[in-house]
Amino acid sequence: MTLIKTTYNRRSFLKTTTLAGGGMLLGFSWLASCNPTPEEALAMPEEWFDINAFLKIGDNGIVTIMSPNPEFGQNVITSMPMIVAEELDVDWKNVVVEQAPFNSEKYTRQFTGGSQGIRRGWEGLRMAGASARQMLREAAAQAWQVPVEETSTEAGVVHHKASGRSLGYGEIASAAAQVPVPEEVQLKEVKDFRIVGTSRKNVRGREIVTGKPLFGVDYRREGMLFAMIAHPPAFGLKLKSVDDTAARAMPGIKDIFTIKTYKEGYEKGYFDTDAFPELVAVAGESTWQVMNAKKALNIEWEPIADSTETLNVFGNKQTVHIPAGRENTTDHIAEMEKMAAGPGEAPRRDGDPETAFQTAAKVIERTYSAPFLAHNCMEPMNFFAHVTEGKAELAGPTQAPEIMEQTLSARLGLPLEKIEIHLTRMGGGFGRRAYGHHMVEAALISQKVNAPVQLFYSREDDMTFGIYRPTYQITYRAALDADNNLIAFHVKGGGIPEHSVFPDRFPAGAVDNYLAEAWKIDSNITIGAFRAPRSNFTAGAEQSFLDEVAEIAGKDPIEFRLELLERAQNNPVGENNDYDPARYAGVLELVREKSGWGQEQPGVHRGLSAYFCHNTYVAQVLDLAIENGKPVVKRVCCAIDCGIVINPDAATNMAEGAIVDGIGNAFYGAMSFKDGVPEKTNFDTYRLIRMNEAPKQIDVHFVQNEIAPTGMGEPPFPPVFGALANALYKATGKRHYHQPFLGEQRMLG
Amino acid sequence: MRHAQILKNCSVIFFNSNIMANFTLNINGKKQQVDVDPNTPLLWVLRDHLNLVGTKYGCGIAACGACTIHLQGVAVRSCMLPVSQVGNQAVTTIEGLSENGGHPVQQAWLEHDVPQCGYCQAGQIMNAAAFLKANPSPSDEDIESAMSGNICRCGTYLRIKAAIKSAAAG
Structure with missing residues (x-):
């Protein structure tokens, strides 16, 4: 057993035996209507005993486990409680899961992003289960008057083997709730896991397939009004004036007014990104009426002025320049070409890359690019707010309640404890819901109309509001000696308005002479985190480039990478290399074995890619055929090292989805601009991958080890861009350097 | 009802959103009455007026399928189906597909x-x-x-x- 110190403060372990029904922990009572079906329903206990913030035990042995993190499809609502249940040592069929309310005193890091939920939650979730189990054992030991060491647990029962006595958790829960929280607890050995590492169905599966109200847009409140906003039609414009005479007279319309999302002089935080801080709001009785009234508004817009703002990035202040003007994609491409030709910042340099390139036998240089992308969460941005005198209550889909609480507090002038945020299930997030301007908008609208309000974005509002994945360009150079050894590597990348260069990632550390450079161009088009930020472009570019270098060097693409990784393992260059070469090599070896590498079928063209980001290693082999002149992805074989896999089938689902998402964005994804206007506004023009375009088969394999788990939301996504590009090359003889690979050609300025 | 009948027989889209009309709909085997603008897509009648929120908005232009319901057993995108076109036809939503997810x-x-x-x-x-x-x-x-x-x-x-x-x- 592993003995670890518990690190919760006392408030995390508020114990109240007086609480019947557990009402205190459940701010989200409307979800009570989402119980399982009668035939599967568990008999609910008469009384619940709160053991700690993560769990309570009913007098009949049923356990409620709170899932702390916001859920957007990554299925932490199943996997996080699995970890608690494992250490609690309870039968999974006796577990009920609830979404924890946002509460920064009880829970830490209630944030969904960066694939960090499981990695950062792992220890705390284990402690929550293990300390409760310890308290149950101590309570039983006291009841039996035996030393606690003589007790053991199994599937919700405490045993005293010597005397043959046993007590169910439900029978002892009341006494356990009185036991002091242990200062240190024993954790299970990995080999003893009975829940973690086994596939468990999504605990919300039945509610989802029966259409129960789980999502932000499903939130309802007596007297609730529906609201929408009108924002400038182009980046570079702002509100000048509004004539709402016609709209105001329309049926069901309660009020029309302008709102300012931030106060004058407010220092924005990292997730306060917002190109359109002044908006026209329409509130009314129904969505359709509000939509129609919005169309009847007569709004004048005017150009923004050139400005700078100070951004507080978690304590580090940055000055951001926001240029005036209405930008065009064609200009962006020309500007990026110009910047790429000039000098960049150089965050890393090893050896003497300039000399190595001069003396090289061969130099290979390739440039890659990708457009802006919209997140396109299927559930558009929305939020419920009810702001009353001295209090704000919000409910909806957010990845970052803790951060947005600060923003709301500043805007509404309310202390943090007067702001309540309920977490609904999110209809997708992909990074977009870390940004919460719409939460503030909802609160301001509620405040003005003095009623509960649901703010709702139409698809067009959602797609044209900004916070896009940036557009990027990157140039790689490789130097080979006469024996085709990689002697120098140069990466120089930029973007609008950020670059995608990771100076310390592979192949840094594996090449004697190395240079990383970066540049960027200011823009008034807003950007935000998009599933595996920056990696989502860099991985595909880098892995395409390495494929081409391997080919020119006359090496097998897997062998070529393994040689470099061996160098990084045995004799690394530099000290800050951001990867473990052995684990990187491990996924390459696993994918080589599982894909049947080297045994290609006729007519099937294979592309390889491997990438490490967000603490997880992924390698993929993509098989592509040309059928009726079109590329068809026949199969993707994916090898992953994310340490211990909590819920294998759910992790497989994430990898499958990431691969489909990546192929879709690589083939079709693009947002373009003309005079500042986003040229795509809905799914008729913004092409998303559909079933007939998805791979026919995806096989996912995990490296088996006992390393503490890392995340799955992002890592399987970035490499597939490269695997696809490399397979396309094999199939067509043509290298694809510019995304999207199909549907559009890059127009050079 | 006379008004609703006229609307039902008329296939043009009404541009005047100021008209309200009463409709009796047959949803998941139940008669439901609503008083709404006849142009209102069935999606919003379900979600805003009948609190059947299982049917989802995704695009509003019948391009994503999130709002799919059954009309006389046939899959239809409810986001572009004006309530005035529904008439007596049987509407089934996800809530009515089965008892407790048994389909x-x-x-x-x-x-x-x-x-x-x-x-x-x-x-x-x-x-x-x-x-x-x-x-x-x-x-x-x-x-x-x-x-x-x-x-x-x-x-x-x-x-x-x-x-x-x-x-x-x-």
């Missing part, structure tokens, strides 16, 4: 643990259920063709396809 398609969805975020899945299930009724033994190509109007942003297409095959196999 074979819903069961297959659970068996394959299809959903990620889950937002599109009601529309996927409604589309699949109507499709399987018309084509009980589909090929992979049939499934792809029938389901390509339904977007899943999370990319659960392989599981959706597998679940439909399971449901078809019974």
Whole structure:
């Protein structure tokens, strides 16, 4: 057993035996209507005993486990409680899961992003289960008057083997709730896991397939009004004036007014990104009426002025320049070409890359690019707010309640404890819901109309509001000696308005002479985190480039990478290399074995890619055929090292989805601009991958080890861009350097 | 009702949103009365007026399938179906597809643990259920063709396809 110190403060372990029904922990009572079906329903206990913030035990042995993190499809609502249940040592069929309310005193890091939920939650979730189990054992030991060491647990029962006595958790829960929280607890050995590492169905599966109200847009409140906003039609414009005479007279319309999302002089935080801080709001009785009234508004817009703002990035202040003007994609491409030709910042340099390139036998240089992308969460941005005198209550889909609480507090002038945020299930997030301007908008609208309000974005509002994945360009150079050894590597990348260069990632550390450079161009088009930020472009570019270098060097693409990784393992260059070469090599070896590498079928063209980001290693082999002149992805074989896999089938689902998402964005994804206007506004023009375009088969394999788990939301996504590009090359003889690979050609300025 | 009858017989889209009219709808086997603008898409009548929120908005232009319901057993996009066009036709929403998720398609969805975020899945299930009724033994190509109007942003297409095959196999 592993003995670890518990690190919760006392408030995390508020114990109240007086609480019947557990009402205190459940701010989200409307979800009570989402119980399982009668035939599967568990008999609910008469009384619940709160053991700690993560769990309570009913007098009949049923356990409620709170899932702390916001859920957007990554299925932490199943996997996080699995970890608690494992250490609690309870039968999974006796577990009920609830979404924890946002509460920064009880829970830490209630944030969904960066694939960090499981990695950062792992220890705390284990402690929550293990300390409760310890308290149950101590309570039983006291009841039996035996030393606690003589007790053991199994599937919700405490045993005293010597005397043959046993007590169910439900029978002892009341006494356990009185036991002091242990200062240190024993954790299970990995080999003893009975829940973690086994596939468990999504605990919300039945509610989802029966259409129960789980999502932000499903939130309802007596007297609730529906609201929408009108924002400038182009980046570079702002509100000048509004004539709402016609709209105001329309049926069901309660009020029309302008709102300012931030106060004058407010220092924005990292997730306060917002190109359109002044908006026209329409509130009314129904969505359709509000939509129609919005169309009847007569709004004048005017150009923004050139400005700078100070951004507080978690304590580090940055000055951001926001240029005036209405930008065009064609200009962006020309500007990026110009910047790429000039000098960049150089965050890393090893050896003497300039000399190595001069003396090289061969130099290979390739440039890659990708457009802006919209997140396109299927559930558009929305939020419920009810702001009353001295209090704000919000409910909806957010990845970052803790951060947005600060923003709301500043805007509404309310202390943090007067702001309540309920977490609904999110209809997708992909990074977009870390940004919460719409939460503030909802609160301001509620405040003005003095009623509960649901703010709702139409698809067009959602797609044209900004916070896009940036557009990027990157140039790689490789130097080979006469024996085709990689002697120098140069990466120089930029973007609008950020670059995608990771100076310390592979192949840094594996090449004697190395240079990383970066540049960027200011823009008034807003950007935000998009599933595996920056990696989502860099991985595909880098892995395409390495494929081409391997080919020119006359090496097998897997062998070529393994040689470099061996160098990084045995004799690394530099000290800050951001990867473990052995684990990187491990996924390459696993994918080589599982894909049947080297045994290609006729007519099937294979592309390889491997990438490490967000603490997880992924390698993929993509098989592509040309059928009726079109590329068809026949199969993707994916090898992953994310340490211990909590819920294998759910992790497989994430990898499958990431691969489909990546192929879709690589083939079709693009947002373009003309005079500042986003040229795509809905799914008729913004092409998303559909079933007939998805791979026919995806096989996912995990490296088996006992390393503490890392995340799955992002890592399987970035490499597939490269695997696809490399397979396309094999199939067509043509290298694809510019995304999207199909549907559009890059127009050079 | 006379007004509603006139509207029902008329296929033009009404541009004047100031007219309100009373409609009696047949939804999930129940008669439901609403007093709304006749142009209101059925989607918003379900969600805003009848609190049947299982049917989802995704695009409003019948391009994503999230709002799929059954009209006389046929899969229809409710986001572009004016309430005035519904008449007495039987409307089935995800809430009415089965008692407690017992429909074979819903069961297959659970068996394959299809959903990620889950937002599109009601529309996927409604589309699949109507499709399987018309084509009980589909090929992979049939499934792809029938389901390509339904977007899943999370990319659960392989599981959706597998679940439909399971449901078809019974």
